Amino acid sequence: MNNSGSRLPAFHGTGVALVTPFTAAFAVDYDGWRRLLDFCIDGGVEYLVINGTTGESPTTSAAEKAELLRVAKEHVAGRVPLVYGIGSNDTAAAEELFHTTDLHGVAAVLSASPAYNKPSQAGLIAHYHRLAEASPVPIILYNVPGRTASNLTAETTLRLAQHPNIIGIKEASGLMEQCLTIAAHKPKDFLLLSGDDLLTPALIACGAEGIISVMANAFPKRFAELTRAALADDFATARDILFRLLPLNPLMYEESNPVGVKAALEALGVCGAAVRLPLLEATGGLKDRIRRAL
Template identity: 75%
Template sequence: MNKLHGTGVALVTPFTPTGAVDANAWRRLLDFTITGGVDYLVINGTTGESPTVTPDEKADLLRVAREHVAGRVPLVYGIGGNDTAAVARQLRETDLAGIMAILSASPAYNKPSQAGLVAHYQHLADASPLPLLLYNVPGRTGSNLTADTTLTLARHPNIIGIKEASGNLEQCLAILAGKPADFLFLSGDDMLTLPLIACGGQGIISVMANALPRQFSEMTRAALAGDLARARQLLFSLLPLNPLLYEEGNPVGVKAALALQGVCEPAVRLPLVPASAGLTARIQALL
């Protein structure tokens, strides 16, 4: 799983101005991020607006990505939800040819106990034909995978790592201190990539790397190589843009940044709306 070290990018799903999936822009985005130096791609994550992308569209996006990427970088695919049995069924029935691992976000809205989260992920790991990455994002799901729960799940042979987006540094440190050596710790917060790598993390699954793949990948590589001075310099240069990417919701800001670079339209699907003119202007000024 060392192929999942470094910078993974949680890809947006490009839409046309009328709301259809834009296959041409999808191919441009794949090339833009790969040539920018990212280490792997994550398809159908939260940043890809997965709740409003239909099953048929998801299948088409995955098929096009497999064909267009053609093995240039590894692919990770997002499959999650709050109905454990339905997620397990989807894991068994999805064509996962060419995929290296599954990223599965914790159940949203149900707010399970820690015992429920353990049982949920163990059930998915037993059902999954591919290795599973946990995804802890309490700001979206309403529940938190504690460090103890993560370390319990790390003992399952088919659970290979976690994307940790709690923003809780003490919790992250507890996982890093107690995890097995071969358990991947990936930051889920772009601006915490450097400090978490400095404490033993292996990389990031990034939103910003959609729009700034070269700069972000260079920062991650420098951190992993121990060149903390260079990594800090790059991180601080990216810092002003980060809050703008989330000010009106994700992926609203990063799609505006991509549109300003000619990669895709700023279109998102309701209940999200495209970036306001004011936000777009501030993003443009920083780009």
């Protein structure tokens, strides 16, 4: 557990839930990985998130996860903070990962709530308390009911926010009233981060500190500009950028995430569009529509 006695500085602004580039033979493409890291940093994002669901973490091996993190630390070389994804629906297994993962140089861990076994709110609190005690770095909760089949309620989030090693939440429930309740009652140093690209300006207007974004893989400069504008109360600029990105957003998810954003990255020459089964690479029709939208 982090015993510094204070929370780390806030992750204000734009974080990117990075994809994991693969070759045509479905091996990890480390050259593409380095290009993606540079592309996002050069675009002006504030931090990078490695090994999240957008990174296809269910289908990367433990050895690949370790190498992706090692290469990122080496290549990023402190230019921006790194956040690493650790989670499981087996609390003991997730706890063990905190002991076996090299988290030196990692600023925080993003931990999705358990999927499939649908724990009670008390079970979710117990799960996260165990992880927070095991973690040598601060934890950011990740609430994404569309993937996990359970929701971290506002009341549960606010209970967890009292733990000194839990510093924020990526909120991807899409439940605005729930997000507003968190914003209204959270500790001042607890981060509310949007987990939905299109809701970013609205949530910032209500007290969120930023976004962990999927679209920022392909549009880091535009998303960083959007988020910074909203944080500066320049909502006219934020809306203008958001409305320009609006036609692209449904294309990112039409054939599941990260299929669409990888097709966009391929069109931009950053990395290939390959994904691992059970996902399939974007169809020709979707790729064509993404190219036209770009």
